[in-house]
Amino acid sequence: MLKRNGWLSSAIKFATGLLLAAAFICLARTVHAQNGPAADVSATSAASAGASAPESAASVAPSGRRPASNGSAMALTPNDGLDYIIAPDDELDIEVIDVPEFTRDYRVGPDGSLTLPMLSEPIFAAGLTPDQLAAVIAEKLRAAGLVTNASVTVSVKSSKVHAVAITGAVNKPELYTVFGTTTLLNVLTDAGGLSPEASDTAVVTRGGTAMRVLALRSSTAGDNSSGPASVIRVDLKRLFDGGDPKANLTIFPGDTVTVLNAGIVYVVGAVNRAGGYTLARSWQNMTVLKAIALAGNVTPDAKSKKAEIIRRDPTAPGGRREIPVNLKKILAGHAPDLSLEANDVLFVPESNGKKAFRQGMQAALGVGTGLLIYHAPL
Structure with missing residues (x-):
């Protein structure tokens, strides 16, 4: 019985040893399987990285640049998606x-030129996009025999x-930062739109960058005209109401955009609300009847047959003209309504004799100070 128990105990120990050995072997194989593939993946990644590194370096250059083939480059991207224009003192x-x-x-010089030590002559860089400058440099390197197939990037x-300075009749006149080019509609929007005093005319005064770029474009297109205009008047009705793309001028850094004031028409004398009335956009075709309506009509003692328009001339x-106005006939529809211009004074005298008429006329001639200015409804 003891021998049988001893033999059974030995068998159990032997089996236990086999199981432990098998478990150890399995564990070792598992560890090897885990470590082996990891080494293989790492090697593959390294090889892949090594193989793809030149491609990566070629497709994404430092500082966010994307190099080009044959001399073109990716410009600094402006907010509005248009090309950045290089300017003096740019680095x-x-x-x-x-x-x-x-x-x-x-660094681009104050005069817009760029001096490269490998080239004998400077390049005029201001007004070019980075793409264009890269192409110019590549061509000059090839022409000088310095690089056979030059591939250049510029950032x-x-x-x-x-x-861009935005002045005049806009809600927020000030200087606005522009990277690259933008449009007239964009800058007017940035300036908060037109103020109630705005006319239908904007004046764009070109800066040096715009004149260089536009002159270059004209010469490239074979334009034989005297060159780009330095001052351009834009009809804002065409821009806002008609959506005319020709009215939506390209605006360059250094340009000045001025929205002209519509002007004021003064109504004084025997009216219920004497004052100055701005010629808002919808009221720019101001007439005598419209002005009288804005002024709350004439008073009962108005001498309507002897009204006058006093106009600068x-x-x-x-330096002035006095245009007789028979307001009574106009109000009755027996005479044509007369147009008024900016800074006109419509004077309606009172029927109190010649002395009062002369006093009223002198007051009308001195109009402009001390009068309330009203905004005509839009």
């Missing part, structure tokens, strides 16, 4: 692919403020 990162000795930072590292004696 540029210029890289010639595979030619590190030509790769460095450069803008830093830039001074590129401003440098060619007339005293």
Whole structure:
């Protein structure tokens, strides 16, 4: 019985040992299986990274640049999606692919020129996009025999403020930062739109950058005209009401946009609400009847047959013209309504004799100070 128990105990120990050995082998194989593939994946990644590194470097250059083939480059992207325009004092990162000795930072001179030590003559960079400048550099390197197949990238590292001045009858007249080009509609929107005093006319005064770019475009297109206009008047009705794309001018850094005031018509004398009335956009075709309506009509003692329009006229004696207005006939529909111009004074005298008429006329001639200015309804 003891022998049988001893043999059974030995068998159990032997089986237990086999099980432990098998478990150890399985564990070892599991660890090997885990470590082995990990080493393989790491090697594959390294090989893949090594193989794809040149492609990555070629497709995404430093500072967010995307190099181009044959001299083009990705410009600094402006907010409105239009091309960035290089300006004086911009700092540029210029890289010639595979030619590190030509790769460095450069600054555009105050006159807009860019001097590269490998080229004998400076390049006029202001007014070009980074794409265009890269193409010019690549061509000049090839022409000089320095690089056979030049591939150049240009990016803008830093830039001074590129401003467009928006003045006149807008809600927020000030300087607005513009990177690249934008449009007239965009800058007017940034300025909060037109104020109630706005006319239908905006004046765009071109800065130096715009004149250089537009002159270059004209010469490239074979335009034989005298060149781009430095001052342009824009009909805002065409822009806002008609959606005319020709009225939506391209605006460059350095340009000034001025929305002209519609002007004021003064109504004085025997009216219920004497004052100045701005010629809002919908009221710019101001007439005598409209002005009288805005002024709350004439008073009962008005001498309607003897009303006058006093208009500035440098060619007339005293620098003004006095245009007789028979307001009574106009109100009755027996005479045509007369148009008024900015700064006209419509004077309606009282029927109190010649002395009162002369006093009223003198008051009308001195109009402009002390009068309330009313905004005509839009």
